[in-house]
Amino acid sequence: MLQYLENVSLFKFLTDEEKARLAENCTIIKYKKGETICKQGSFANHIVFLTDGLGKNYIEGSNDKNLIIEIVRPFELFGLTSLFKENVFHLSLASITETNVCFIGKKIFADITEGNNIISKNIIEYFCVKAEHYFKKIAGLGNKQLHGRFADAILYLSKEIAQSKVLELSITRKELGELAGISTESAIRLLSELNHDGIIKLEGKKITLIKDNLLEKLSEIG
Amino acid sequence: MLQYLENVSLFKFLTDEEKARLAENCTIIKYKKGETICKQGSFANHIVFLTDGLGKNYIEGSNDKNLIIEIVRPFELFGLTSLFKENVFHLSLASITETNVCFIGKKIFADITEGNNIISKNIIEYFCVKAEHYFKKIAGLGNKQLHGRFADAILYLSKEIAQSKVLELSITRKELGELAGISTESAIRLLSELNHDGIIKLEGKKITLIKDNLLEKLSEIG
DNA sequence: CGCGAGCTTGACGTTGTTCAACTAGAGTGG
DNA sequence: CCACTCTAGTTGAACAACGTCAAGCTCGCG
Numbered sequence A, B: 001m002l003q004y005l006e007n008v009s010l011f012k013f014l015t016d017e018e019k020a021r022l023a024e025n026c027t028i029i030k031y032k033k034g035e036t037i038c039k040q041g042s043f044a045n046h047i048v049f050l051t052d053g054l055g056k057n058y059i060e061g062s063n064d065k066n067l068i069i070e071i072v073r074p075f076e077l078f079g080l081t082s083l084f085k086e087n088v089f090h091l092s093l094a095s096i097t098e099t100n101v102c103f104i105g106k107k108i109f110a111d112i113t114e115g116n117n118i119i120s121k122n123i124i125e126y127f128c129v130k131a132e133h134y135f136k137k138i139a140g141l142g143n144k145q146l147h148g149r150f151a152d153a154i155l156y157l158s159k160e161i162a163q164s165k166v167l168e169l170s171i172t173r174k175e176l177g178e179l180a181g182i183s184t185e186s187a188i189r190l191l192s193e194l195n196h197d198g199i200i201k202l203e204g205k206k207i208t209l210i211k212d213n214l215l216e217k218l219s220e221i222g
Numbered sequence C: 001c002g003c004g005a006g007c008t009t010g011a012c013g014t015t016g017t018t019c020a021a022c023t024a025g026a027g028t029g030g
Numbered sequence D: 001c002c003a004c005t006c007t008a009g010t011t012g013a014a015c016a017a018c019g020t021c022a023a024g025c026t027c028g029c030g
Helices: A002-006 A009-013 A016-024 A106-113 A117-143 A146-162 A173-180 A184-196 A212-221 B002-006 B009-013 B016-024 B106-113 B117-143 B146-162 B173-180 B184-196 B212-221
Strands: A026-031 A036-038 A046-050 A055-060 A066-072 A092-095 A099-105 A200-203 A206-209 B026-031 B036-038 B046-050 B055-060 B066-072 B092-095 B099-105 B200-203 B206-209
Touching (some): A002 A009, A002 A016, A002 A026, A009 A117, A016 A026, A016 A106, A036 A046, A046 A106, A055 A173, A066 A117, A066 A146, A066 A173, A066 B117, A099 A106, A106 A117, A117 B055, A117 B117, A146 A173, A146 A206, A173 A184, A184 A200, B002 B009, B002 B016, B016 B026, B036 B046, B046 B106, B066 B117, B066 B173, B106 B117, B146 B184, B146 B206, B146 B212, B173 B184, B184 B200
Antiparallel strands (some): A036 A092, A046 A099, A055 A066, A055 A092, B036 B092, B055 B066, B200 B206
């Protein structure tokens, strides 16, 4: 358990003692793929991170159209925006692959981090980085159309998540659509179009970026 | 100047001495309506707040289509997301009416606030509240269509900005569109449609909400 | 009085969603 | 081991939603 906590960047600044206390108050639960881990609107008693696998956090729309905000990798904290002020989850978190999830009680987290300047500073920086991501998301949804949005989604997966030009993330076409803010069918059409034009290479669920510069261009022109 | 600082909720937690130091290092500049105060992408040396009037912060799209994120009222800080990590403005800030703007040097702000637990905690809460607003924005742009988005914009102006059912904010139709994420023409059409249906009452730039419950309903169904 | 910015309206075209039908592959039970 | 089912993926066609364009209007201000 301690090893897991060590991997969370925010917890690097805690003393061994604090980490030990935290470790005593964590629970790890296993999830199958596609399960909801935290439900938007529900009471937020915990903050959470994955120890392996992959997740997604998303906004649930009224007409069962979801919008994926971020793909969540292991050791990234989820639920910080619910820690203070409002105590409900603003987003849902679900597993994309089979995954183990570590739950940290809200109270113990607050006890340990509150009043710790370095932690506070890091939380603030975390929010700044996230805010920038949200702005990009808003700009994409507001100003760009299909091709631009889709290119953004692919580039995001490549740069931020896979950190490789080869995407083997076992993400469905539906999820790709929800990440780009377009319909599943549009996502499929764009995939085969880009594949046909040699900009990406499709092999089942595996996507390889071939001409990233063209994708960047698509992203720019919207 | 001290009076102005007193009105910024974050600064209420500073000692008189700290406030005095801050006051010495502020500049107030007057802007006419429609002027850009902070430019997206430019180097962020300051954080900023209005002492009167009204502003807007927005994302500048490539095709000169802007997206207004928030209407900014006096004594609300702008530029906090640029304080840490990246030091460029992620958004532009412009005046809607004639306004006076107080510039606070980034360094002096950091000197005074860093290491102050109460301030840190409040900044974090500030970000949590903002994050929720961004999520709403994303959900609106991603899931709702014209009517829902527009209702959101009107309700936002009524509840959060004017805090009244009567909107006399000297906001143009273009800005209304940019706030809702729709075209100017659509904004105009919706205004007259809602006016015709007796849901709002239009008198030039003055908008009065008549049947807010219907607006809420429009917002819900998207 | 005239000019220009903002506002308004209608017609038109594009974009992207929706619907429906079909295919492929993975798991399940007899 | 084979049929069945269920989910994910794919494709085409029709339709609705909005943006764009163009033209005319209004009002405030010099």
